Amino acid sequence: MGISELCDATTIIVSEETGDVKFVKNGTFYNIRLEQFQEQLVKYLKD
Structure with missing residues (x-):
């Protein structure tokens, strides 16, 4: 999370558990459903 607060980076976190x-x-x-990962990633990166 820290890097997304310091710059305009989007961080992706995947729980191992x-x-x-x-x-x-x-x-x-x-929160994102895995089935919608690509669609949502493109959306968030365009914003």
Whole structure:
């Protein structure tokens, strides 16, 4: 999360235990379903 607070990077976090995927952009967490990963990644990167 730290890097997304310091610059305009989007961070992708994948839980080793559950497989849950999250995006972190500007310090804000976004939960994402794996089935929609590519679609949501493109959306968040364009914003």
